[in-house]
Amino acid sequence: QWLKDDCPKTDVGGFVVGSKTESATLYCKSSTVLAGVPFVNVVLEYCNLTVRWLIAEGMPIEVDSAGKVVVAVVSGDARNILLAERLSLNILSRASGVASASRRAVAIKQAKGWHGYVAGTRKTTPGFATVEKYALLVGGASTHRLDLSQMIMLKDNHIWSAGNITNAVHKARQAAGFSAKIEVECQSVEEALEACAAGAEIVMLDNFTP
CATH class of the missing domain: 3.20.20.70 (Aldolase class I)
Structure with missing residues (x-):
């Protein structure tokens, strides 16, 4: 559905690059906790692309003075790489941001010796709640409740x-x-x-x- 929203008919720009096989390197430019990999894998698979992850889901990424860290390498038809590019980056950026924030909150809780839970509310982005709630778990927090029916x-x-x-x-x-x-x-x-x-x-x- 995300791909249909992003490209409901035809990606005209894709015809410019054609279907030749290419590789694209995914970089991270700021320190974070990587999250969203399973969702991106589905997007890339749907676009007939292969991916090699160099950093595992949930691992912290420390960006040094060089300014960027290689996270993954995607291979396949050039037009399909461009089709999946922005959606994949959006998923990773949003999920990693949520995971990073939740991990910081959990670290503060632990440092203070508090034994309760850090939990995310239902104030999520419409249509993206599953990814954001999942990212909370990656960061070490709880989800409170996933929807109105749970509690x-x-x-x-x-x-x-x-x-x-x-x-x-x-x-x-x-x-x-x-x-x-x-x-x-x-x-x-x-x-x-x-x-x-x-x-x-x-x-x-x-x-x-x-």
Whole structure:
């Protein structure tokens, strides 16, 4: 679908380079954690290209004063290399950025001796959530929840609509049964205590001062 979005009809520029066999070298120009390799492999395979990765998924890449590090070499028809180029770079750039940020956050958590989880929210890029959530895992963080069906999360709008936290939690429990976890976003200690008393398994402290 990504390729169809990028090239819905014909890549006219591809006719300029033709179908001669070429190789393209993928460089990384800034330090990061490599992520997104499985998704790029699918894109390249779809375009009948082969790839040799010199750095494994999840490995840190340290860019020195030389300014770039070879990550992979792609081979195949020149027009297909150009067709897959931008999409592959977009996937790697986005996924590696998310993995790098999550790994930094996990490192800070560990340095502080905190034993909780670092988890990414559902505030993802539309159509790209799977890649971004996967990249969180590569970086060492958790995904919190992949979509609305995985866990019930009651935010301020749910609570306002239900009247109060207790009503919202009870309605959610009636709808979901005993097996689903309920998380409540709370803006005060009093709200957090009410959520716990109502039966919420997880309390999110919204904009609390540490």
